[in-house]
Amino acid sequence: MNTHLRNRRTTLAALTVAGLLALTACGGGDGGSGSEGPVSLSMTIWTGNEEHLKLLNGIAADYRKSHPEVKEIKFDTLPVETYTTTLTTRIAGGKAPDLAWILENSAPDFVSSGALVPVKDDPDVLPAAKKLWQRDGKLYAYPFSTSPYGVFVNTDLIKKAGQPAPADLIEQGRWNWDEVAKIGSAVNARTGKAGMVIRDFDYKAWDNLASVWNGWGAEAWSEDGRTCGFDKPEMVGAMTYLHRAVFEDKAMPAPGTTADFFSGEAAMTVTQISRASLLTDSFAWDFVPLPEGPKGPYDVIGQAGLGVFGNGRHVEEATDFLTFMTNAENSAKLGRFFPQARTSQLDAATLAASNPQVKPEALEEVVINGIKEGKVKPSHTNQSEIAEAVRSALDPLWTPDADVEKVLGDVCSAIRPQLEK
Structure with a gap:
């Protein structure tokens, strides 16, 4: 990509989130509350599943039974690839939703922008899960999903390639990224199928x-966000592994x-x-923790928050619906797909009730331990x-x-000016 085009795309991206959120905080909707007459609420989400x-929609229907003034709650699916850009563009165009599902990578921009109103801080939610969504002692988005990464395994395909099952490797203390490369390479060579896929990458x-x-x-940047980590030995080691897995091992x-x-x-x-x-019943599968790396076992979390826009049309009603949607009862329902960081629900029995297709030991090792110990993307x-x-x-x-x-040194050169601002 030529430098001019890259710079142009970078500038546009910056304007999309930081600039448009600033506009949202300064003006736009009427910040309505206590509306008279029928109310329609909208919430943007990334999933169309x-x-x-x-x-x-079931949770929304339950809410409306006791809130007849709310005639509609619409969940508006935006493409995940352009989710934040599309959302902020709508906001700037005066078409902001009442609530939005906010991805973790844009959390600092949304929380610092002034575009969101404070929401109820539930003490049952783990403090670590709320950290990304807090500013000046207030919670600006509820940690709607705190979802650790794990590995889904097609055990039929691995068996066909004559490779050991990850569950067996875990028992032997050998479930690591080197073994992933061996298994993936063999699967590709013997079946023509892919080995390991980092989904959505x-x-x-x-x-x-x-x-x-x-x-x-490795880390992309230091905890304070000011020092680039791409050129550090740890990142060079990780990216060297990935490069070899793709181009040499074909894993x-x-x-x-x-x-x-x-x-x-x-x-x-x-x-x-x-x-x-x-998942369907077309093949046998398993769900296991992330493989160990050179530094040992670890957990990584993807997180999403649910926020209410201060310039929305129905701030009061939207905030009330958010509180209902994320109460203990509904959190248990949401936990089937979107793990909840509630102390009262972090046990295998509770999670198994909403995730019957996943083995309890996997829920304990991947979900519970991941929520407690994981590092957010x-x-x-x-x-x-x-x-x-x-x-x-x-x-x-x-x-x-x-x-x-x-290449990794060039990455740091490219982002260092932004990190040091």
């Missing part, structure tokens, strides 16, 4: 690679190649438990600007003869 929508959404690099102790699909685990096209996929709704203010710069600078890495260390 029928089971997810059935659950959300597709050589674009680089932050999903945190589910791998955290095993090396992962190469750029331009797609392989959907849930359609039987891959042996393993790193993703979250919410994707279990995509990278996020930063001006995330869109930084994310686009990282993606563009990483592009040269995804070629067979890439100089991994040089």
